[in-house]
Amino acid sequence: MNTRNRILEAADELFYRDGIRSVSVDTIAKKAGVTKRTLYYNFRSKDDLIAAYLEARSDPTLSRYRRWFQEFDGTVAERIAGMFGKLAVWAKSPRWKGCGFARAAAELAGAPGHPAIAVASRHKKCFEQLFVELLRSEGVSKAGFVAQQLMVLLDGAITEILIHHDYSYAQVAGDAAMTLIEAHLKRSQALPGRRDLPRPGVHTEH
Amino acid sequence: MNTRNRILEAADELFYRDGIRSVSVDTIAKKAGVTKRTLYYNFRSKDDLIAAYLEARSDPTLSRYRRWFQEFDGTVAERIAGMFGKLAVWAKSPRWKGCGFARAAAELAGAPGHPAIAVASRHKKCFEQLFVELLRSEGVSKAGFVAQQLMVLLDGAITEILIHHDYSYAQVAGDAAMTLIEAHLKRSQALPGRRDLPRPGVHTEH
DNA sequence: GTCTATACACAGATAGAC
DNA sequence: GTCTATCTGTGTATAGAC
Numbered sequence A, B: 001m002n003t004r005n006r007i008l009e010a011a012d013e014l015f016y017r018d019g020i021r022s023v024s025v026d027t028i029a030k031k032a033g034v035t036k037r038t039l040y041y042n043f044r045s046k047d048d049l050i051a052a053y054l055e056a057r058s059d060p061t062l063s064r065y066r067r068w069f070q071e072f073d074g075t076v077a078e079r080i081a082g083m084f085g086k087l088a089v090w091a092k093s094p095r096w097k098g099c100g101f102a103r104a105a106a107e108l109a110g111a112p113g114h115p116a117i118a119v120a121s122r123h124k125k126c127f128e129q130l131f132v133e134l135l136r137s138e139g140v141s142k143a144g145f146v147a148q149q150l151m152v153l154l155d156g157a158i159t160e161i162l163i164h165h166d167y168s169y170a171q172v173a174g175d176a177a178m179t180l181i182e183a184h185l186k187r188s189q190a191l192p193g194r195r196d197l198p199r200p201g202v203h204t205e206h
Numbered sequence C: 001g002t003c004t005a006t007a008c009a010c011a012g013a014t015a016g017a018c
Numbered sequence D: 001g002t003c004t005a006t007c008t009g010t011g012t013a014t015a016g017a018c
Helices: A003-018 A025-032 A036-042 A046-070 A076-091 A100-107 A115-136 A143-164 A168-190 B003-018 B025-032 B036-042 B046-070 B076-090 B100-107 B115-136 B143-164 B168-184 B187-193
Strands: none
Touching (some): A003 A046, A003 A100, A025 A036, A025 A046, A046 A076, A046 A100, A046 A115, A076 A143, A076 A168, A100 A143, A100 B100, A100 B143, A115 A143, A115 B143, A143 B100, A143 B168, A168 B143, A168 B168, B003 B025, B003 B036, B003 B046, B003 B100, B025 B036, B025 B046, B046 B076, B046 B100, B046 B115, B076 B143, B076 B168, B100 B115, B100 B143, B115 B143, B143 B168
16 A cells, blocks of 8 residues: 555544544654655645545445445335434444544634535535435435435434434434435325425525 | 633633634633633643533523524424524524534544533533423423434534535424424324414525 | 654643742 | 743654655
């Protein structure tokens, strides 16, 4: 494995475990088995390394959740609820420390223009798009709207688990996901002609 | 105002704005108009000050949400949806930087025994208990369960808004809250007294 | 590209006077 | 209780050799 990836691997382990501001570049360089000068040859700055750390984390995270979804049979509601059940198990690992993207955004809230925040935002939007596709494949109306709700449930559950170390929040969130998806299935069946109407008031501001 | 409170006020402003690890005790002391030595006379350590900062933040936060709830009429579902609508407005302030408790827990995920995490957990449990009481007062079944779901929605919405700067997540979370509460309403109690009011707060001016 | 060595600022925390 | 002055470790980042 090349030097840059060794550094990234060390950064991933330490940034995720201890938080991005708690970890020094010295520590990362030491763990990667290189000197600080080599680290700064491969990355312009620590901020640059932080953004690269999140960037490298995005695809594996999405793949994991996609795999969890595929491990279940049934309706899309049941399979997404299953995803939340998998999260509950996953979170019990002693290495689990919440969502690296949300935690980075929380730490960097005082640095609005930080490149890592843009990476985190992009990752979450990709995740939301995954939900959109899953929902559309079963004809859920207003898939974009419901996908936003699922993202809220997912990140909310992760936050509560991180604060309380109470894994039941994943289950109640999964239950909520199921209720919400089924509610929109009923609505689309009850009002078949209105499924494509835009919703005023929930329009995004990007 | 006494010295301790002046320090706490400065800490609140800086910790919330920039994050607890980004702010030095020097900066806080300077803002409070005292020397570092005085700060260390009033607080044993920076960790101690962080815990005190969150402790002082808890009651005002709960009061604010309680006040938002009371500003609305209608069913408990509608009033809680109204709370989420208020959050959307509140979050648009340039000083808003998400939930101080969740952000502190995110920053301190690498320091499991930190006293501030216990404070954050206690605060969130108080908040959840507030939801329990509101739900029970209108005969929602499984109030504890639904209150957990509402906490997930609240902290999830805050997380998404912080990451994307997209305030619509408060609205979709409020909508989800309403759907979930109504799904758990005891129909024997809910149907006779149920009014068909418009939903305040979820269609605010955007 | 990777090394040794170091610049320079700032972190948390303390000593001791008054 | 609040001050001035300071200790000690560590932070990000860079210079220049090979």
